[in-house]
Amino acid sequence: MKPKNILSLALLGLLVLPLAAAKDVAIASKWAVAPVQVDGQGDEWTPEEMVAIGAVGAKIAVRNDARNIYVLLNLEDPKYHSSIQQTGVTFWVNPDMKSKKVHGIRLAPKSITADELIKELEGQGQALTEERKAEIRKQKEYLLYACETVDKKGKVVPHDPKAGVGTYRMVQVQKSRVLEFVVPMALFNNAENEVAVDLSKPFKLGVEWGGMTEEMKAIRAAQMGDRMAAASDSRVGGDSWNTEGQAVGERSGGGGSLSMMRGGPKVYSFWVDLTVASENK
Secondary structure, eight states, X not given: OOOOOOOOOOOOOOEEOOOOOSSOEEEEOEEOSSOOOOSSOOTTSXXXXXXXXXXGTEEEEEEEOSSEEEEEEEEOOGGGTTTHHHHOEEEEEETXXXXXXXXXXXXXXXXXXXXHHHHHHHHTTOOOXXXXXXXXXXXXXXXXXXXXXXXXXXXXXXXXXXXXXXXXXXXXXXXXXXXXEEXXXXXXXXXXXXXXXXXXXXXXXXXXXXXXXXXXXXXXXXXXXHHHHHHHHHTTTOOTTOXXXXXXXXXXXXXXXXXXXXXXXXXXXXXXXXXXXXXXX
16 A cells, blocks of 8 residues: 655645543553554554544554654544645644643655755765765655654754654555654754653643645735735726725625635644653563
């Protein structure tokens, strides 16, 4: 089974849908005796490991070794898929056991040029020969499953390159979207966001996806500009759409540009209380 090609952009607006729960689910990570093969297949996981998150029609399982945390996320209900193909997933970490965004690790697809890929690989410490660079440049663009650390507002913040890089894969299985992630535990700590996680203690882990990427927002804004310009042109020479006290660009009973931003892909999220496993358990 091959992962679906992530190419199309949902040209829609943004609506955040808060999901309130009486109590967050507690998950005890299982020790990974061997690294999980992150391919989106999910065939290395057992049904007993899966924990249901009913609010978003999903199941989640977590493993870890001394270096990485592995996550399997199965979105079984298509209603909650939203724009996950474009936005990827952000894991939020809060060591104070609060369901509140403090420090995030965002894993999302990103289209990059050959030279940008070379820069990315060298930034990860890989030594590329000129022959290898020439081979990479034979293809103009690549799909990179990027890993970035972000602050509570989703703005990218720097992290130590030595901390490692996370990645993921997503596969469509009938109506479900199955995602497998690997995240270096060193990324859970970030000096810029003033976050330090004691992995010997439980902490809050948030999982968020959907909404709009910056590229989608730019496309949406351009579309709105074109529509408003066309509407303005259609009214030149007449005032049949204007009433007293009504701003140009608004229609009677309408909401102008604000109404155009309503609807679109929703943002979904949930929190769990995560306890990381130790090797002797």
